[in-house]
Amino acid sequence: MSLTSLPDQSLIFLLPELILLGAILLILAVDLLAPVARRWILYLSLLGVVGAGGATVSLWGVNRRVFAVLSLDNFALSVNVIALIAVAVVIMISKDYAYTNDNQPALFYTLLLFSAINICFLGAATNLVMIMLCFDFLSIGAYILTGFPRGDLHANEAALKYFLYGSTLSAVLLYAMSWLYGFTGSTDLVGIAQGLQNWSVEAIQQGGSPLVFVPLLVLMVAGLSYKVAAAPFHQWAPDVYEGAPLPVAAFISVGPKLAGLALFVRVTLVLFPATLQLGMRWRWPLLGLIAVSSMTFGNLAALWQDNIKRLLAYSSIAQVGYMLIGITVASEDGIAAVLFYMLAYVFANLGIFTAITIYESQTGAVNIGDYAGAHKRAPFLAFVTTFCLLALVGFPTTGGFVGKLGLFAAAIKGGLGWLALLAVINSVISLAYYWRVIRAMYFTPLWTESPVEISGIYQVALGVTLGGVLFLGLLPQFVLPLFQAAAHVFFSH
Amino acid sequence: MIPLSWYLMLAAALFCVGLYGMLAERHLITMLMSLELMLNAVILNMVAFARYLEPQALHGKTFALFIYALAAADAVLGLALTVLVWRNRDTVAIDKINTLKG
Numbered sequence: 215m216s217l218t219s220l221p222d223q224s225l226i227f228l229l230p231e232l233i234l235l236g237a238i239l240l241i242l243a244v245d246l247l248a249p250v251a252r253r254w255i256l257y258l259s260l261l262g263v264v265g266a267g268g269a270t271v272s273l274w275g276v277n278r279r280v281f282a283v284l285s286l287d288n289f290a291l292s293v294n295v296i297a298l299i300a301v302a303v304v305i306m307i308s309k310d311y312a313y314t315n316d317n318q319p320a321l322f323y324t325l326l327l328f329s330a331i332n333i334c335f336l337g338a339a340t341n342l343v344m345i346m347l348c349f350d351f352l353s354i355g356a357y358i359l360t361g362f363p364r365g366d367l368h369a370n371e372a373a374l375k376y377f378l379y380g381s382t383l384s385a386v387l388l389y390a391m392s393w394l395y396g397f398t399g400s401t402d403l404v405g406i407a408q409g410l411q412n413w414s415v416e417a418i419q420q421g422g423s424p425l426v427f428v429p430l431l432v433l434m435v436a437g438l439s440y441k442v443a444a445a446p447f448h449q450w451a452p453d454v455y456e457g458a459p460l461p462v463a464a465f466i467s468v469g470p471k472l473a474g475l476a477l478f479v480r481v482t483l484v485l486f487p488a489t490l491q492l493g494m495r496w497r498w499p500l501l502g503l504i505a506v507s508s509m510t511f512g513n514l515a516a517l518w519q520d521n522i523k524r525l526l527a528y529s530s531i532a533q534v535g536y537m538l539i540g541i542t543v544a545s546e547d548g549i550a551a552v553l554f555y556m557l558a559y560v561f562a563n564l565g566i567f568t569a570i571t572i573y574e575s576q577t578g579a580v581n582i583g584d585y586a587g588a589h590k591r592a593p594f595l596a597f598v599t600t601f602c603l604l605a606l607v608g609f610p611t612t613g614g615f616v617g618k619l620g621l622f623a624a625a626i627k628g629g630l631g632w633l634a635l636l637a638v639i640n641s642v643i644s645l646a647y648y649w650r651v652i653r654a655m656y657f658t659p660l661w662t663e664s665p666v667e668i669s670g671i672y673q674v675a676l677g678v679t680l681g682g683v684l685f686l687g688l689l690p691q692f693v694l695p696l697f698q699a700a701a702h703v704f705f706s707h
Numbered sequence: 708m709i710p711l712s713w714y715l716m717l718a719a720a721l722f723c724v725g726l727y728g729m730l731a732e733r734h735l736i737t738m739l740m741s742l743e744l745m746l747n748a749v750i751l752n753m754v755a756f757a758r759y760l761e762p763q764a765l766h767g768k769t770f771a772l773f774i775y776a777l778a779a780a781d782a783v784l785g786l787a788l789t790v791l792v793w794r795n796r797d798t799v800a801i802d803k804i805n806t807l808k809g
Binding site: 361399 | 715722725726729735738742745746748749752753756760761764766767769770773774777780781784785788789791792795796801804805806807
């Protein structure tokens with residue numbers, strides 16, 4: 215039976231999410247009924263993620279609205295795949311943490327898979343109700359994961375700050391959504407775009423100004439920027455990265471960011487034709503400003519950090535700035551480059567986080583200086599970290615290079631060459647602080663030569679991330695066409 | 708009948724009070740109350756728009772109902788975190804919760 219002959223309400227279209235849900239129920243059942251099998255929970259959740267990945271791949275090419283609130287297209291499926299890769303790596307590196315913290319692996323993996331479901335839905339959501347629900351449930355899962363170690367003062371504080379910051383900005387986003395509904399009488403993105411067009415034609419004929427939408431769009435962009443931790447709304451990120459348990463910080467550095475970017479792309483590209491007709495070239499003033507401030511501020515602040523987690527927080531703020539360039543351009547190439555760069559970023563950032571998780575649990579290293587001599591104590595770990603850091607800079611042979619090339623080329627083609635120029639300057643600045651970590655690992659004399667042990671599943675995580683970065687850098691021709699097809703769904707009509 | 712704009716102004720005022728509370732208040736419980744004010748403003752907006760623009764349709768009302776659920780989830784989580792911080796530190800004054808720099 216082919217997928218196209220199925221009705222819109224067929225559960226087949228929700229297969230990836232249903233598999234994740236099944237894995238969650240299974241984990242909870244195992245935890246309740248067979249406590250002796252708790253050590254298999256990790257592999258069970260990994261299996262669920264792989265299964266969901268398989269289901270996603272089998273749905274590739276479907277392009278239709280399902281359940282009235284989801285648009286199941288190649289873009290949504292690409293977001294699914296990236297999210298599942300990220301969650302799989304996080305599951306692997308959380309082994310030690312989940313099994314030592316009050317012995318509650320079931321709760322931890324359930325929350326992680328629940329967050330994965332929300333990211334998958336958010337990639338496809340086209341209705342404001344669906345968007346709002348997934349957006350906030352993803353946040354709530356992240357707050358709980360951050361505050362998971364109950365006795366840990368830093369984790370408490372990080373969770374509290376994240377919660378206060380996040381809930382305020384999601385209320386701001388909701389307020390903007392309520393006005394969008396008021397203007398257009400629709401809660402669907404396509405309906406809103408239609409409504410805005412009709413509304414504006416009438417209003418402009420009667421001498422009205424489309425400028426009334428500007429505050430609305432500012433509020434909306436503010437809410438979305440919090441989710442991706444872009445510059446004026448980034449203050450929570452360094453504290454949360456520092457205070458949260460490391461595997462959770464690894465997840466927060468990629469999961470909510472991916473979901474926020476997917477939402478950014480969909481909202482921008484669906485509403486964009488309408489706003490253009492309003493005579494508003496709001497894209498580059500607003501989004502371009504956030505992109506520039508994000509990469510500049512992130513890079514400059516990262517220069518002064520000693521704590522490696524805070525350094526990574528500021529680095530991730532800067533990375534989001536590069537990705538926002540692709541959304542500012544809003545061309546087919548730009549969106550494809552955003553997806554490609556996001557995947558490269560997921561591999562590179564998680565590679566570094568894997569290395570830090572291993573190193574911190576064995577040596578208690580917190581600051582960059584503590585990584586002195588890492589290449590003698592754990593050669594493979596130091597190599598992976600170095601390579602991933604170079605990928606974040608955009609060094610040739612890594613995925614980061616191809617991604618950045620795509621983003622800058624799209625910017626130049628879209629007439630925003632100055633944005634590409636600023637991004638290149640920023641990449642050069644970023645080399646300064648990434649280099650500090652590499653220098654500590656390779657060129658600073660070591661205090662001790664006791665080797666750092668890396669257990670099996672962590673080796674796999676290091677291998678996967680390194681392999682991903684290399685594959686994207688050396689053989690991008692296998693991945694780029696897929697993301698081109700994903701970006702094409704916004705431009706095919 | 709009361710015009711729509713009155714509701715919108717009330718909602719905007721509520722929202723601003725809530726936002727001001729979130730930004731300026733230094734006590735966690737007051738901040739949680741401010742958050743509820745902001746969400747209430749959204750609900751008021753949605754219900755007023757739904758009543759005046761499309762009395763027959765259900766989009767806006769459904770949206771408002773879902774925001775209720777969300778506000779409840781947010782309040783529960785916020786209070787749980789407050790209790791956690793209170794137990795660990797004996798204070799809920801936001802200025803004193805500053806072990807993480809920045």
